[in-house]
Amino acid sequence: MKLDSVLDIIDRPTAWAWICRTYLPDGVVCPVCGHVITGDRALASFVALERTYCTGHKSAFRPLSAIAPLRGTEWAPExxxxxxxxxxxxxxxxxxxxxxxxSAGCVRDMLGRLAVLDHKTTTGDRLLDG
Ligand SMILES: [Zn+2]
Incomplete structure (x- = not known):
């Protein structure tokens, strides 16, 4: 099986759902203030990857910023x-x-972020289990 044909089946909604399950197992947590997001509309915005309003600090945040390795990057979920x-x-x-x-530099930056986080999580194992 060729790798690039496997990659083609990974779409944005599936990738985002997996990322949320893996990195936010206890629900959506605001990256700014740590408030747990519970409102239906806010959660729907989060799932849709749209700016999400947090009632904790009364402002919106970008959903990708809630995921540690993706914070401050331009990486799409897929x-x-x-x-x-x-x-x-x-x-x-x-x-x-x-x-x-x-770019190779961009890939090395993300692999470096993951190496740091691997001390706390088992991303690879979860990917295989998921
Ligand atoms: Zn907040």
């Missing part, structure tokens, strides 16, 4: 999941960059 899969398949940073249409 690109992030594809990177994880390619990394688990032991592809090099330059090969991953070529497959995703990103």
């Amino acid at each position: 690109e992030f999941v594809k990177l994880l899969m390619l990394h688990l398949a032991e592809q090099s940073a330059s090969d991953i960059a070529a497959l995703l249409g990103k």
Whole structure:
């Protein structure tokens, strides 16, 4: 099976759902104030990847900023999941960059973020279980 044909089946909603399950197992937590988001409209905005209003600090935040490795980056959810899969398949940073249409530096930056977080989480195992 070719890797790029597997990558094609990863769409944004599926990737975002997996990311939320993996990184926010206890629900949506505001990255600014730590408030747990419970409102139906706010949660719907979050799932739709639209700015989400937090009643805790009375302002909105970007959903991607609630996910530690994605905070402050321009990575789309599906690109992030594809990177994880390619990394688990032991592809090099330059090969991953070529497959995703990103720079090798950008890929190395994200792999570095994940290496730091791996001390706290088992992202790879969760990807395989998920
Ligand atoms: Zn907040």
